[in-house]
Structures are given as C-alpha cells and as structure tokens.
Amino acid sequence: MMLCLLLGAAVWHDVKARRIPNAVVFPGMLAAFVLHAALPAGPGLFGTPMGGLGLLSSLGGFGLGLAILLPMYALRLMGAGDVKLLAMVGAFVGAGQIITVGLVTLVAGGVLALVFAAWQGSLRRLVINTYHMALHTTFSALAGVIATPTVPPEAASGRLPYAIAIAVATVGCVLWLRVHGELPL
Template sequence: MSIDPRILPPAAVLAALLVAAVWHDVRTRRIPNRLVLGGAVAGLAFQALLAPGAGLFTNPFGALGLLNGLAGLGLGLGLLLPMYMLGAMGAGDVKLMAMSGAFLGPHDILGAALLTMIAGGVLALLVALGSGRMGQVLANLRQLLLHALVRAGTGGSARLDAPPAPTGKLAYAIAIAAGTALQVALARFPAWSNLL
C-alpha cells in the first residue's frame, strides 16, 4: 500500500483544519468562521486547480472539479442543517461539515456524515458515562419519546422537544473530524471497508 505523494498537500491542509477546529471547539465550544471559510476556499481551490481524477483522497488521485467541490460543500451543509434547526448542534458544526464536503466531494461527504453521526453517538455515550449523567440521558430520552408518541396518538405533531434537563454540550467537531478521517481512510484504502 504505497501512498501517492500528491495526496499529501490536501490531506495535510484538511488535517490541520480539523485539528484546529477540534482545538477551538474543545476550548471555547465555538468554531471560528474564518477557519471554516478559509478551509472551504482551500478545498475548492484544490478541486479547481489540481489535475482531474477520482477525488483528492481516492485512486486515481485527482480533483473532482469546482462544481463537484461546491456540490460537496452544499451537501455537507444540507446534511447537518436540520440538526442545527432542531437546536441539536451549533452553526459552526454545520459549517465544518460543509468545509469537509469541499475537500471530499458529494459522494464521500455522504459517508463522512454517516460516520460522523456514529462517532457523535459514541462520543455522547462516552461523555454521559464519564460524567455520571447516563441516568439523566436515558430519562430524557424516555420522556422525549413518550411525549412525541402521545402527541402523535392524539393527532398532533410527533416532533421531539428539547430535553427537560440538558445533559451538557458536546464538542461535536471531534465527531466531524473522526467521521471525515474515517471516510478519507476508507476512500483511500477501500479494502479497509471489509473490516467494518
């Protein structure tokens, strides 16, 4: 398994951006706009300026083109936007996924979003277990589902409300970085997907 050296510049830039986002999110619970905007521009520049190919992190190496970079950015934004609208995550998280989409393109951002959701669930469970709040998390879940079922059964909307007793905020950039990194690894080394 040799690494094509042309993958190193976009991989290094994406990795640096994700590490910086995680650092800011853990420290301040915010992801700076200039970081995600600069990252999106960098991802789009790689897609527009490098020789064409199957993707920045796939074989054969090469850019997908500006339109596919924009499609990845838009899809990354759209995939997490409903979570923001429900109040389940911050705007910086949504913009960070969009930035990743500029690097990954429309196909791979779908996998990255799915892997991010899985990583986010694991992260939430670890935080709940580590902080001793697992009981409150389960009580909140029970109450949310019960209220949604009662509303649906009486002809109302089955929407989920905010939990009655919040259990804290997650630095969701960790999950986005993990999901993006896993997708890059799976795109670069498709045989690894057999391990999952």
Template sequence: MKSGFESLAQLATPDLADARLALLVVLLMLAAFIDVRTFRIPNWLTYGGAVIGLVLGTAIQWRLLGPAWAADGLLWSLGGLAAGLALMLPMYALRVMGAGDVKLMAMAGAFLGLGQIVPAVLCVFVAGGVLAVGYALWRRAFGRMTANVVDIVQSMAFAAMSGVRAGAPRPSVGNLPYGVSISAGTIAWVVLSQA
C-alpha cells in the same frame, strides 16, 4: 500569459488530491482543538477552509481532465458543501449542535465532494454517539442522557405529525464540543475510504 487559476491548475497532479485530504485532516484537527478549548469553531476556519476546498476541487478536475471539466470539479465540491450543510441543519434546528458545527461539516463537504459526504456524516454520527455515551458515563449521567434522547425522538415525531414544535427540552447532561466528533468521524471516513 496564464491566469492565477490556470497556474494553480497546472500544479495539480493526482498527488494534489492526497494533499487536499491531508489539508482537510489538518483543518479538522485544528477545529477540534479550538472547539475543545473555546466551545466555538471560528468562521475564518470554516469559511476559509470551504473556499480552499472549492478551489482545490476545481483545480484537480481542471488538471486531470482539462479546462472543460473544471466546472464539474466546482459542482462536485459545491454539492458536497451543500449536502454537508443540509445533513446537519436539522441537528442545529433541534439545538443539538451549534452553527459552527454545521459550517464545519459543510467545509468538510467542500473537500470530500457530494459522493463522499453522506458516508462521512454517518461516521460523524457514530463518533458523536460514542463520544456522548462515554461523556455521559464519565459524568454518571447515562440515564438522563437516555431520557433526553427519547425526548428528542418524541419531539421530532410529534413535530412531523402535527407540525407543532414540542415544549422545552430537559436539562442537558453537559456541553460536548461536537467539533471533536465531526473531526474524528470525518478523519475515520477519509482513512477508511483510502484503504
């Protein structure tokens, strides 16, 4: 009699890898929609999505290479999750983004794996920059946004050299749901990597 995981692994085919990416896109679009409406990304979405990404990564390796390789699939997904979390934590520490955004990128890492998360994060930062510039121009606050970016860079440099955290940041240009940038950048990377 097969266990539940063995049954899931038997269903896995190369098409499951495509289905995994399609599910990631759906989860990211849902997160962006919720973030725009509520300025929050719910834990059920990030934690649940991360678990699904870990299970699918393991099942795909199990099916493609056999049970002996299942642990590699799990480690591949865990590495992506950890890297997504680690790459976004500095932004959270600087109060540039919220905890939900960090968890969303970690969830995406569970689906993408360690080898794909770094370029996906770079695409996210590009998407975030474009969205922030567009938002600042729309609000006619580009100068204030530029001054805020300069302050952040100076604070980071000062903290790195002295170990002392800088003073209070300038007033924000406005709230921007960064889940949209995470979704747009990650989806862009998924599309580019499949081309």
C-alpha cells in the same frame, strides 16, 4: 494533510472554547473549492492518483454537508460552527462521499454524547431524556400531530465538542477511501 490540519485546529478550538472559528472553516472551504477546480480530473483529493472532482462536486458536497446538520442547528441542538465544519468537509470529499461521512459523523456524535454523559455522571439522565423524547414523538405521530414537548428535557451531556465527532468520522472515512477507493453506501 491540509484537511487533517484544519480538523485538528477545529477540534482544538472546540475543546478549548466550545466554538469553531470562521478563520478555520472558511479558508478550508475556499482551499477545497480551488483544489477541486484546479487539479486535473481524478478520483478526488484522497484517491490514488490524486485529482480534482470538479468545482460542481465540491460545491455539492459543501451544500449536502450543510444540509445534514442544519436541522439540528435549527432545533438549537448544535452550534453553527459544527454545521459549517461538516460543510467544509463536504467541500473536500465532494458530493459523492459526504452523505456517508455525515452518517458516520452522526454515529460518532452519538457515541461522543454517551461517553461525555458517562464522564459527567449523567448517563442515566441522558437515557431518561431519550426515552421521553421517543415516547412523545411516537404518541404525536400516532395522533397525527406534529408537537414539541412543552417542557424541554433536562440537559444531560452539556455542550459537546462535536468537532471531535466530525474529525473522527472524516479521518476514518478518508482512510477508508485511501484503502478501498470509495466509501460504502
């Protein structure tokens, strides 16, 4: 329940102001660390019966959640709030589940980008940009060169409220955990 409230607050802020405040993310991280450290050992906060995974697993989930989106932040494709939000989710779900949650988040983010681009009437531009980036990457790889395009592609989808993708993926994975006990992968 706490994770859903934090995700809801993050989505609200991201949709409203296109930023996720630290006042939402940092208390969530701390709460996840405390819960996993203080609760008796068990299958996790979303398992039955509820139990802590331990502080190390929570810290590992935090670190892996950070690592999943950090490259996109470094390339300026994503904001720092999105990266911190997935790290917070990692602190809740633990090291064993955050990779799956992260992969589902990336798929949900791709779908969100397509929907957002279609809504703005720029889906064609998004497809053309993707084609050119894939073509450039392929030729660079074949030439054995790591090169970046000299002209950045035209913006196709604007700034996405990526907290939506993180929240949808997280809630979906947590529901899967409640029903099946563990995530596939």
